[in-house]
Amino acid sequence: MSDLVSKLTKEQTTLLNECKRGIETSKLSLWQLKAELNSLETQLNRQDAKLREAESNYGICIATQRKSMKDLQSQADQFQQFHAKAMLDIQTPWPMLHDLGIAVCIMLGYSDPSWALMRVFLM
Numbered sequence: 001m002s003d004l005v006s007k008l009t010k011e012q013t014t015l016l017n018e019c020k021r022g023i024e025t026s027k028l029s030l031w032q033l034k035a036e037l038n039s040l041e042t043q044l045n046r047q048d049a050k051l052r053e054a055e056s057n058y059g060i061c062i063a064t065q066r067k068s069m070k071d072l073q074s075q076a077d078q079f080q081q082f083h084a085k086a087m088l089d090i091q092t093p094w095p096m097l098h099d100l101g102i103a104v105c106i107m108l109g110y111s112d113p114s115w116a117l118m119r120v121f122l123m
Contacts, residue, residue: 102118105117
């Protein structure tokens, strides 16, 4: 009977040792997974910060571009108004402008294209 008890105790000790090794192996795997998770979280935070910075820079670029476009449009409008007014104030049109005006007046059906008519049309 004592041999049987001794044999059972040995088996229990062996099983217990195997369970302990399995638990230790699982703990090591768990620690490795936690370390990998922390590393991935750190990488994710870095990428998120870079993305926020890029979004901020993009917003600044878009705002700058919109302001530049408004400024350019304003300058173009002022330029056109100035030149249109200057063109209409002259008494005799430039030859090219006169020829173009005649062509437009004829296309619109005016029978007698004159500079006065062209000026009215251009206003």
